[in-house]
Amino acid sequence: MIEAKGLTKRYGATVAVDNLSFEVKPGKVTGFLGPNGAGKSTTMRMILGLDTPTSGDVRIDGQRYRDLHQPLTKVGALLDAKWVHPNRSARSHLAWMAASNKLPKDSVDKVLEMVGLTTVANKRAGAYSLGMSQRLGIAGALLGDPEVLLFDEPVNGLDPEGIVWIRTFMHRLADEGRTVLVSSHLLSEMALTAEELIVIGRGRLIAQSTTQEFVDRASGTTVKVRTPQLDQLAGVLQQQQLVTRIEDVEDQGKVLFVEGDLSTDQVGEAAAAHGIVLHELTLQRGSLEQAFMQMTGDSVEYHAHDEVAAVTQLEAPTAAEVAAGPKEDN
Amino acid sequence: MSVITVERIKLFSTRSPWWCMVIAAFLTVGFAALTTGFLNSTDEQQATIFITQPGAQLSQMVMMVMAALAVTTEYRFGTIRTSFQAVPQRAALLLGKTAVVAFLAGVIGLIASFGAWGIGSLFAGNADLAINTGAEWRLLAGQGLIFALSAVIAVAVGILIRQSAGAIAILILWPLLVENLVTLIPKVGDDLAKWAPFANGSSFLNQGQDFGLAGAGAGGSDFALGPWWALLYFAGWAAALLVIALFTASKRDA
Incomplete structure (x- = not known):
């Protein structure tokens, strides 16, 4: 279990991580989601005691990372697959890591076998492809058979086969009861990998x-209705405290959209009760990417150009509103 | 001591430290062959142990480069973060690295100095190159201590600077240039030069030597301290720099 309380990191005037509190529970894959530059990597470095928080702290099962004895047996991490000396072999790289935490001699061979690098273990790591480097990084994380695992953007730059492999691997680790925290900037990837989400911007x-x-809330469902008795149905629905909107849709004429968290059942029943004819009744869901952009829209640090920024600003609820939302629900 | 094992595996699993060690040992021995191999018979009579050692400073530089690279390549390739992740007690880990690197530098220093003396004895057979004074033992065996201590300084500078080019530039310019240039400063220049760390390192080696063929002033003559105090003073610099470096590395974000 990882527990962060009021975690803050400042670099001069810029605030990389701002009063961040969260929990990562064992037995599940937890996604750590946010756009590039949101502070995911900084947070992970603070979890591992590499960077010192400006204020607040983060503990692993109640202990600060720097106080851990033989930490590789408790926490394994892959922050950057390129953190390997290019002229050192994978086997030597893992060998010094194993020696540092007095791990058994066969642990190196075991993890090499697990990630499928046994045959190339004596080759210099600089000659590895990105996928192989990523596997070596994962081998390093698993070396001490730790209960807690951190992976920073593990699927970045991988081919589909590699992505599926990593995804399956994460699930297996979580099923074994481990705590798995995986960062990503892709909601669609996290929707497939993670059960829990921590979203930052x-x-x-x-x-x-x-x-x-998160996906349900983020993508906000809308019910689309086509009916010849448009105004009558709108009136009925408004009486039921539902928000309706009438729009001109090309080739379809006027269309009624009913917003909010509801199913098509409710609209259909209301129509039947008043004898209203329906031509179409469909549930519409926004795309995950769109939803994620809306959620984090004004918290993206660097926009491509101003027009995009302006549009997002207009459409998106502010981060404060979004953050306030779930609190009201509870 | 697991940190010693860790740093030993790291150092010997890449090729460049091997090269540095071979080159360092070879330079001193090779120079000794050049300085003693072409002597005419009158000069040969005047040859002393001192003239077998001119390559030692060059070898010392090479070992300092190796020591600095042992740290800066870790920053360059990000393995320092993996290292601190594996051993969060950063000072202990870096002390382990210092110990391994300094020990190797010391061994290479001894191989270089005694190897050069051996080659000299072979080529200048008619000269009296027997090691029979305390000063002569100090010149040869002391090379090991000077190599080891300068490797400690190099590791400390590497930790503080974190970049290979910068660290190596400092380590080479400091003993070769800066310590000599300060003598140009009026009034205080000579004192500054006398109290410079590397000057005291060589003063430890050179005091009381028979410079023979090389001329009376070859090893310097203006020493601030006696030989063993000079060594202690040099060691003090190494220790102080290392403490500052370890403290900085422990506080700083990796």
Whole structure:
């Protein structure tokens, strides 16, 4: 279990991580989601005691990382697959890591076998492809058979086969009861990998919930209705405290959109009760990418150009509103 | 001591430290062959142990480069973070690295000095190159201590600077240039030069030597301290720099 309380990291005037509190529970894959530059890597470095927080702290099963004895047996991490001396072989790289925590001699061979690098273990790591480097990084993380695992953008730059391999691997690790924290800037990837999500933008917590909840909330469902008795149905629905909107849709004429967290059942029943004819009744869901952009829209640090920024600003609820949302639900 | 094992594996699993060690040992021995191999018979009579050692400073530089690279390549390739992740007690880990590197530098220093003396004895057979004074033993065996201590300084500078080019530039310019240039400063220059760390390192080796063929002033003559105090003073610099470096590395973000 990883527990962060009021974690803050400042570099001069810029705040990389801002009063971040969250929990990562064992037995699940937890996604650490945020746009590039949101503070994910900085947070992970603070968890591992590499960077010192400006204020607040983060503990692993109640202990600070720097106080851990033989930490590789407790926490394994892959922050950057390129953190290997290019002229050192994979076997030697893992050998010094194993020696540092007095791990048994066969642990190196075991993890090499696990990630499928046995045949190339004596080759220099600089000659590895990105996928092989990533596997070596994972081997390093698993070396001490740790209960807690951290992976920073592990699928970045991998081919589909590598992505599936890593995804399956994460699930296996979580199923074994380990605590797995995986960062990513892709919600669609996290939707497939993680059960829990911690979402941050500009160093601030935007949401912590299950992935399903987040996706549902983020993508906000809308019911689309076509009916010849448009105004009558709108009136009926408004009486039921539902928000409706009438729009001109090309080739379809006027269309009624009902917003909010509801199913098509409710609209259909209301229509039937008043004898209203329906031509179409469909549930519409926004794309995950769009939803994620809306959630984190004004917390992206560097925009491609101003127009995009302006549009996002207009459409997106502010981070504060989004963050306030789930609190009201609870 | 697991940190010693860790640093030993790291150092010997890449090729460049091997090269540095071979080159360092070879330079001193090779120079000794050049300085003693072409002597005419009158000069040969005047040859002393001192003239077998001119390559030692060059070898010392090479070992300092190796020591600095042992740290800066870890910063360059990010393995320092993996290292601190594996051993969060950073000072202990870096002390282990210092110990391994200094020990190797010391061994190479001894191989270089005694190897050069051996080659000299072979080529200048008619000269009296027997090691029979305390000063002569100090010149040869002391090379090991000077190599080891300068490797400690190199590791400390590497930790503080973190970049290969910068660290190596400092380590080479400091003993070769800066310590000599300060003598140009009026009034205080000579005192500054006398109290410079590397000057005291060589003063430890050179005091009381028979410079023979090389001329009376070859090993310097203006010493601030006696030989063993000079060594202690040099060691003090190494220790102070190392303490500052370990403290900095422990506080700083990796």
